[in-house]
Amino acid sequence: MNPTPTADVLVVEHAPQEGPYVIGTALEAAGLPVRTCRTWAGDPVPDSLGDAAALVVMGGPASACEVPGRTAELALLRAALEAEVPVLGVCLGAQFLAEAAGGRARPGSGPQIGWGDVRVAPAAHTDPLFADVPGRLRVLHWHGDTMDLPTGATLLASCDRYPVQAFRIGGSAWGLQFHLEVDKAAVDAFAAAFPDEAATAPDLVASAPGHLAALAPHRDAFFEHFAALVTARAARSATRTFFTPRAATWEERFAADGPRYAAAVARMGLRPGRRTLDVGCGSGRALPALRAEVGAEGLVLGVELTPAMLTATAKEGRADLAGLLMADACRLPLAAGAVDGIFSAGLINHMSDPAAALREWARVTALGGVLLLFHPSGRAERAARHGRPLDPDDPLAEENLRPALNAAGWSLDCYEVASRHFLARAVRVR
Structure with a gap:
């Protein structure tokens, strides 16, 4: 089923360097228009999903406990969860998603920045988005916070330092603590925006081409699956976003x-x-x-x-x-x-x-x-x-x-x- 002409994907950005990158590429390839809320530029968080066929909440320089206006973002995510509209939360967005579903974001033991492995959990093998992801994946970490998942959430990926790296809420909402969406432009933008943090991972930029080449097939397949899921559910999502409130x-x-x-x-x-x-x-x-x-x-x-x-x-x-x-x-x-x-x-x-x-x-x-x-x-x-x-x-x-x-x-x-x-x-x- 093709998306309705008015259906779009609402993307909430918290920092200019933390855009959707490959997420946006996959959505565009699927014919899904993107409506962007740039909170870093003063855009207010919408008080409803409107005609959104999906909601994507990106990362940012703060933790979920520190973001101004977090009440509005949590309300928007709760509305999406209630309507069972596809949701993707990345880094800070994943923390917001966990809180909106009844979990808790909290400070971690210190920054986790740079390239590192995550282990894919057994539940990921039957997940609509993670099914093609290998058992171990090297991804870009850039956070110092973690979260306690709500009851009923499905853990999809973890690592030793911060066990909650990816999860699913119900059958339509996914959170990624790491940055799977990155390409070369994203890595360069992160390093330029946060030079002090980047200095703690000296090989961040130099090793990026090799890591991105290995990551790209799995990254691209993941977001293509997300775009396909949004497209398949677009008509249903439009109905639910209208009637739920x-x-x-x-x-x-x-x-x-x-x-x-x-x-x-x-x-x-x-x-x-x-x-x-x-x-x-x-x-x-x-x-x-x-x-x-x-x-x-x-x-x-x-x-x-x-x-x-x-x-x-x-x-x-x-x-x-x-x-x-x-x-x-x-x-x-x-x-x-x-x-x-x-x-x-x-x-x-x-x-x-x-x-x-x-x-x-x-x-x-x-x-x-x-x-x-x-x-x-x-x-x-x-x-x-x-x-x-x-x-x-x-x-x-x-x-x-x-x-x-x-x-x-x-x-x-x-x-x-x-x-x-x-x-x-x-x-x-x-």
Whole structure:
């Protein structure tokens, strides 16, 4: 899946010489635009991820305990962790990442500067980024701090002096205490910016060509894997960065829509004992009506891509009404013909591949099953709210929706565009 046009990678820099270097090269090669926050030049740390498909936090001359504005950086990293957006923290950025996840950055026993080996941990062999890294790697160290990892973190690389050299938080965030991103320009910039520190490693610059030549294949593969992971998850990341900060107040903002959801569910014609699915269930607003339609003996499932929305569903007391699944709407973890009906509100027109979604929903629906697409606002009302005309390419326009449904195995039997709602009902025919 290609990244959406607005998706970018947010890079936070703390010093002019500590840029992304090879990280930036890999992102550019993957077609991922970079948005840079240069705190060293006075840029404020953003208070949200925006449309970021990933977050990269670089190193700097201070420790995580000393950086001004660290509260803003920790908040940004916590938001990325909650949304499960890919994160890469380097040196100081790794310390911030550990703290954001519940660990602790702290002063070490003294500077570790220059070229030195790290040992790759057994867990690295199955890691998405470290899988091709050899068991021992000579890298550039430039720090005097260390960290205590949070519970559940996976250690990926270590050395005798400072055991925490690389780690993973969950399945999407990586921290590197050493500088894997360096090239010749980076080494020269480090030495020029910190001549006193560089003097403690006399062979730093002279030995760089040989070390970089040995490092380059593994370094480049590592960051190519990161760029590929960001690209593959770009659409998912965009969804999560949008909905995660809104999840806690979503129900409050749209509570008045409840009766319209119930009325729409009633149009599905479900009977007691049937199996139904709400794709993109959000905070679970349709789940009470779906449960009422199929009764206690029926099956109700809610599928949502944003973890924070499933948390909101539980907060609203709706988790007992349905089985909740965190999944991509285009790759449902269900067998063919598993349900008799699908309800989906406000989702299909925001998907990067609506046709693929309709095919997948047909796959999991039994013959004769029903699909109901709904929105509590009409198409014209939504367009006016956003200050734009109706889009002729809108997948919900009847001239677009009907052939897309037919191609996926559905037959459209009801299409309504009212001033205060949109509703389309289709039956699985093949």
